[in-house]
Amino acid sequence: MIKASGWPLAADLLAPDADFTARLDGGLVPLHWACHAGKASLLKHMIEHGANVHDLTDSGQSMLELAITSGHFQTVMLLIDRLKTTGAPAPAEALKKRLTEAFSNGHPDARNRLQQTLRDWERLAKTAASPRPSRPS
Structure with a gap:
């Protein structure tokens, strides 16, 4: 899998116990590279x-923003699914718009899945943010 991904450095840098957000020789960060290059299987491994899918680049870009630039649907969906499960806030309107535009010309099933996933993420974020009613003693 690592060889097939086109990973440019030694495979042991992607071992299960590696720090995927560590800056390597030449400034390469494995997680950033996988997101930006749309390497879904490598991202799944990581x-x-x-x-840490909440990591940011030096310029402040999120992993989801990097994945959008790759144009690779599966990579974006892997990140969204992981962000949702870790309780990340739903994306701001500008990022939702970028996501929608990036995949607006794709297969209708992909567009529909993305829209449903974004709605689910918003619902989950609202549920997590709303105060829970106290139980009577």
């Missing part, structure tokens, strides 16, 4: 081994 997520399964504890990659």
Whole structure:
């Protein structure tokens, strides 16, 4: 999988116990590279081994923003699913618009799945943010 992904450095840098957000030789950050390059299988491997999908680039870009630029639907969906499960806030309107535009010309099933996933994420975020009623003693 690592060889097939086109990973430009030694494979042991992607071992399960590696720090996927560590800056390597030449400034390359494995998680950032996988998101930006749309490497879904490599991203899945990193997520399964504890990659921090909340990481930001030096310029402040999120992993989701990097994945959008890749144009790779599966990579974006892997990130969204992981962000949702970690309780990340739903994306701001500008980012939702970028997501929608990035995949507006794709397969209708992909567009529909993205729209439903964004609605689910918003619902989950609202539920998490709303105060829970106290139980009577």
